[in-house]
Amino acid sequence: MRTNRKPLYQRKVFIIIMILFLGFVGIQFVRPDVPNPPVTGDLEVPADVKAIVQRACYDCHSNNTNLRWYDKIVPVYWGVASHIKDGRVDLNFSEWNKLAPADQKAKLWESINQIISGAMPLPSYTAVHTEAKVSPADLAVLKNYLASMVHSKPADTAAINAADKQYQHWEKNEPAITKLPTAANGIAYIPDYKNWQPISTTERFDNNTLRVIFGNDIAVKAIKENNIHPWPNGAIFAKVAWAQLQDKDGTTHTGEFKQVEYMIKDDKKYASTYGWGWARFKTPKMVPYGGANVLFTNECMNCHKPMAAEDFVFTQPIKH
Amino acid sequence: MKVLYSLLAACTLMLAACSDNKPVELYNTKAALPSSPKYNLDGLKVITSFVNKTKGTASTLYGNDLALKAAIEGNKIIAGNEIFTLVTWKQQEDDHWFGAKIPSDVESVEVVKTASSGNTVAVNYQQLNGKALDLKTDTSGQAERIKYILGQKPSVLP
Structure with a gap:
């Protein structure tokens, strides 16, 4: 009996393997296109910095993608193609000239922080492309380069005047905005943030701002009760940023108000955006960041992901 | 089957190796302010925040409603019942963001309180130093510190 069954069983396996193999060959022809569009303006940094960025980032964040043979095997290739597509949308060093100088700077600091936190290059990518790993020595080169771009100097007349003008306007306590500006994801500016408790402050020397982070009552209570992992629903933060205004004796004050950013915790309502509602309002006019495009939240999430x-x-x- | 099991085991091991085990530091414990009857930040609002890059310090000036209102009006008139509290911390690098500095150990808590009686307004100043919040007994230089604190322009908070 046994000897009669065995060949049948073996044949079944053979058929299954054949089907799988043919399927595998078949899907090889389902290939999304990964074109290398022309370089409009490449990242310009010192050669040693450039070499690291090219090696670690360019496969997904430039128009000079170098696909290895093993990247081209489906289904791996599908993942690779989608990573490249998304990667180029978030950051493309080949179209560097399309960013304003301040945005270029911000992208570089964000990138190095993504590297430091281990979020980038993607661990699944470096597991195969080991040469893309950023070593501690590489990181030191990148850090030194960015640190060398930081200059702190007393504020010029233009910055002082801009801050003064804004201050005078604010001080007069002109009628509050009657209709609250609302971001594309439905989050409205919350004017009461300034009456909340500050939970920390930050000096950002990467972009010359000073920041105060306020927490609403729920957030402050959660802090006191050691209940912030995760934060409870209803907790809200407001992070305010001002331009730095350095005086002659080294004290740096808050200058022009730049923006207020909110994070609103609700693990159900905002389940699709890490459990947080995100919004940023710029200038005292509280102009919603992202305009009518709700995709601005991707930017918030990418940066906070680590x-x-x-x-x-x-x-x-x-x-x- | 054995092969399959060993493959499964290998995958589990690999996944385990990839999981992030770095300790999570939720609070800035260094900068924590000790609770003490000597000062009270509850109910106070932010007047302004500033840093001193030469000294490597970060400060936040708090005030009660009366103090905030007076500060916005330029502290031209000193009335009673105003409370200003200036907290100064040493700074430290922000572990979460290369490019940022956050508060570290508390250096001092300075409290200015005004009290009116009749036509006069008394301004009281206290400086508490270090994590122990030791009261500074040397009163020299108090007038300058009061002037400095009352001279701070509020931050624009629209």
Whole structure:
């Protein structure tokens, strides 16, 4: 009996393997296109910095993608193609000239922070492309380069005047905005943030701003009760940024108000955006960032993604 | 089957190796302010925040509603019942963001309180130093510190 069954069983396996193999060969022809569009304006940095960026980032963040033979095998190739597509949308060093100088700078600092946190290059990518790994020595080169771009100097007349003008306007306490500006994801500017408790402050020397992070009552209570991992629903942060205004004796004050950013915790309502509602309002007119395009939240999420273990919050609150 | 099991085991091991085990530091414990009857930030609002890059310090000036209102009006008139509290921390690098500095150990808490009686307004100043919040007994230089604190222009918070 046994000897009669065995060949049948073996044949079944053979058929299954054949089907799988043919299927595997078949799907090889389902190939999304990964074109290398022309380079409009490449990243311009010193050669040693450039070499690291090219090696670690260019396969997904430039128009000079170098696909290896093993990248081209479906289904791996499908993942590779989608990574490249998304990667180029977020950051493309081959179209560097399309970004304003301030945005270029911000992208570089964001990128190095993604590298430091281990979020980039994607671990699944470096597992195969080991040469793309950023070593501690590479990181030191990148850090030194960015640190060399930081210059702190007393504020010029233009910055002082701009801050003064804004201050005078604000000080007069002109009628509050009657209709609250609303971001594309439905989050409205919350004017009460200034009456909340500050939970920390930051000096950002990468972009010359000073920041105060406020927490609403729910957030402050959660801090006191050690209940911030995860943060409870209803917790809200407001992060305010001002331009730095340095005086002659080294004190740097808050100058022009730049923006207020909110993170609103609701793990159900905002389940698709890491459990947080995101919004940024710029200038005292509170212009919603992103305009009518709800995709601005991708930017928020990409930047906060490395903080997943901290419930996507960068700020480490100060207890008092 | 054995092969399949060993493959499964290998995959599990690999996944385990990839999981992130770095300790999560939720609070800025260094900068925590000790609770003490000597000062109270509850209910106070932010007047302004500033840093001193030469000294490597970060400060936040808090005030009660009366103090905030007076500060916005330029502290031209000193009335009673105003409370200003200036907290100064040493700075530290932000572990979460290369390019940022955040508060570290508390250096001082300075409290200015005004009290009116009749036509006069008394301005009281106290400086508490370090994590222990030791009261500074040397009163020299108090007038300058009061002037400095009352001279701070509020941050624009629209």
